[in-house]
């Protein structure tokens with residue numbers, strides 16, 4: 001969000017150059033300067049901060065990190081006004097408050113392209129061909145129509161999240177689209193299980209990895225936009241599917257029509273759009289987006305901001321636990337006297353499930369557990385709902401934090417900094433103003 005960055009940086013500069021003064025200005029810790037200085041920064045909170053005493057030193061209120069310039073909104077037929085993060089290639093994020101449906105409608109589904117958008121396939125979708133080759137006994141070339149009639153057709157709600165979701169939380173900033181938490185979808189996908197198709201092709205002992213291919217080209221027109229692969233075990237998971245319907249409809253072109261892979265819980269880059277070929281390999285795939293620092297995480301933490309060639313990194317697999325708040329937009333103003341607020345959202349944790357969901361309105365001093373639903377099926381996100389009490393009018397932040405089934409929580413600050421910014425899942429914060 002270009003409009004946002006300038007302001008965020010200047011506030012961060014203030015904190016860097018003179019943290020004590022910055023704190024005094026923002027939180028009024030020494031009282032006097034607060035009002036005037038806030039106005040001078042062009043982002044007056046215009047309200048008392050009842051829990052200011054709980055804010056740790058050097059802490060930037062969420063409302064101020066927002067900046068003043070509004071985001072650029074997507075204008076595209078069949079799509080809601082998503083936040084445009086990039087135009088070439090086209091990348092757009094879903095604001096959290098648009099994710100309030102159990103099943104994400106097509107128009108609210110985030111967009112992530114790595115290259116050119118291919119021309120739509122104009123033939124009968126059932127004649128679209130998919131090739132299965134490599135370390136298999138029988139190379140297969142099947143049309144979508146054949147896939148649908150030869151294999152069991154399944155419908156599952158599956159979360160699909162970009163590997164870079166949450167990237168904007170990293171400091172120092174990393175390269176790549178500056179996602180908030182909105183590179184997530186939870187659609188109802190219909191298709192055939194990848195494992196059934198691989199078994200029909202006859203997997204060889206030597207078939208240990210996959211390589212995924214689609215028809216879209218890199219922006220340079222040199223080679224594919226992206227081509228990633230994974231360990232064969234994930235391909236054999238019952239929830240890894242070759243999908244041809246999304247929410248009961250043909251897949252929209254921008255989301256990969258007529259067929260795409262859905263590899264839930266792992267980086268979205270594995271969920272190949274405009275999917276036409278899968279290779280089974282003895283060694284890890286070497287397509288665009290593999291190796292180096294791409295979709296790979298440090299095994300041992302590195303110095304934030306340092307250079308690294310990623311040689312000792314490991315491929316990112318199951319995504320970390322994360323949550324969104326979906327019924328109240330960040331920056332919402334509520335009527336004076338509001339003392340109770342309903343909060344509602346979704347949470348997920350890659351291949352795991354979410355065990356608990358907590359919220360805080362006093363900058364994390366106290367946390368309250370809220371009601372968490374079960375996933376509709378494995379790899380579907382979970383909805384949560386609760387109520388928070390506010391002691392007075394003023395500026396508050398709703399903090400929300402999920403805990404996965406192995407007890408790992410969203411941390412207070414993004415951990416394991418890496419050059420391309422994967423895996424940032426800190427506690428999220430939405431600013432509200434009462435009165």
Ligand SMILES: Nc1nc2c(c(=O)[nH]1)N[C@H]1C(S)=C(S)[C@@H](COP(=O)(O)O)O[C@H]1N2
Nearest residue numbers: 110111112113114162214268269271272273
């Ligand atoms: N063919 C192709 N498949 C692709 C991509 C792409 O650029 N081309 N982007 C990947 C990435 S990085 C993500 S996060 C998801 C995004 O899917 P969406 O645009 O339907 O949200 O698709 C993945 N599959």
Ligand SMILES: [Mo]
Nearest residue numbers: 162163268269
């Ligand atoms: Mo992605």
